Amino acid sequence: MKKYIHVVEDNEDIRYIVEFFLMDFDYEVRLSANVKQFAASLKEPLPDLYLVDVMLPDGNGLEICSHIKNNEETKHIPVIIMSAHSNEAEIRRESLADDFISKPFDLNDLVASIEKQLQAT
Template sequence: MNYIMKKKSIYIVEDNKDIGFILQYFLSDEGFDVELFETVADFNARLVNKIPDLFLLDVMLPDGDGLDVCSQIKHLSNFKEKPVLVMSAHLPSDFEREESCADSFIPKPFDLFMILKRVNHFLPAA
């Protein structure tokens, strides 16, 4: 019997080109289907067409706030069960964490293998 496993998909919203490239390359190399967005506008335009398995969001973006994006994702019926991981050099207050509904916070700078561990926690192998 021939099984074709569908790759788990991850949407990354990160405005720093270097960090975005490294995350996309690393997670793609680990077997994930990764799409990278530098702005909230680009992310929102693509979100209409596809539902990823996991979101990885930077907090400080040129045209929005990753915590607000997280909250919006978690309030949409198609997405509310999808894990959202939020990255920031300045971790939000407890109130902001609760309001954002993020499943996990990742401090910057980060270790790539720690990111992989968190992603695998929320997207276990089928």
């Protein structure tokens, strides 16, 4: 059964490159461009992993991560935070993220991080 990854990323180019690449690795991918779309997706089946950008046009990916990790129904789902900001320790502390990937990132490193998190669950 395919693993399902939900990507929350406002940059259209990054969103579709990540989607295309992950589909090549046989993942099912759902996309959200902002917090509003993410919130609407909570009514859909839960993913196996969230990949969340920090800076979003209508909110903050750190808040999304905290929401996921503080909810009984979703706290078990791994969250990988993506950010161009270099303060990884602060981002991890504020978000409760399972992993962090710095932008720009190598797509193979992204897949390795995803696979590591999925194997841990």
